[in-house]
Amino acid sequence: MSDAIVFNAETRERAGKGAARATRRSGRVPAVIYGDKKEPVLISLEPVQLNKEMNRRGFFSHLYDVKVGKDTHKVLVRDLQLDPVTDIPLHVDFMRPSKGEKITVEVTINFINEEDSPGLKYGGVLNVVRHAVELSCVPTAIPESIEIDLAGLEVGDSIHISSVKLPEGAEPTITDRDFTIATIAAPTVSKAADTEEEVTEGEEGEEEAD
Template identity: 35%
Template structure:
């Protein structure tokens, strides 16, 4: 997972009025917290943050914070994002300080690869899990986990325990849980019409 630099400013004041003024300036209020630091109120550029989390890694992007004496150079990940209900954008961002040597737990999107044999036979592809919970070092977080369905036949499924994972990544979901399956059954031959 690539690491991106994001500029932050430490906020001295909090409250709805301050947050409203920040948003009017194209900035988003937020907080940085984590092991070894007291929570720090910050603001950051909304457009810069939206672009950073819009890629395949989504909210699993690693950030190097720039700005604010106590936070300059700190590595963080998005812990929570609040979005407005009536427009695109962000209303608040929580960043969690992480250590590059300590494992983290994250959701990683599942990407379906190939066309299933069962779909070619008339079945329906049913994606049950769109993301997997994994544990790994922050630098080993995959952008996505590919699930190849090419050989998946009608009435069959691929389970969590059958998915090949990158080195250093441990899945936390139930190994017996279905990730994707093919619904439907083979076409039956029409019965021969009775001669009379």
């Protein structure tokens, strides 16, 4: 797990749609922190940092520190409301996980070393079955992403969840089967046809030159 990123937040005194609209008119984004059997905390966020984090990989699986006055809350993003037209953030729900509590998060998959896969190098296609995996884990074990090394994989090889090294304390929520994450598929028909066409054109060119 990567280091926590800090959001500097301000408290909001009132809940409700009117208060939230007033917060947005002031140039900030309304939010709430709940969970861990504690009272909810109404806050507002600075939109520039929020927009930056929204565009990072793993926004919903990253453990953030939200600093409100002298208090710091370790939280996960549980809901994000966006304007349907502009995609501007309208409201954020943060959850405080209880200590030792296992939570469910969806973690994105990052494929590395594609250039070192013989199957891909010679025309194979990476067929991604799952772009993310749902994990059950304690908050301190949430990975930023899951890296899958493609080095050495040939056409016909498959990557299953059993071959993926997960952090201690994290496990997939699907436990009844060794599900497939990706395969190295044979070249598509169209790609093979394009290759044949290039060869034919090359041969014709040689004949004309003769």
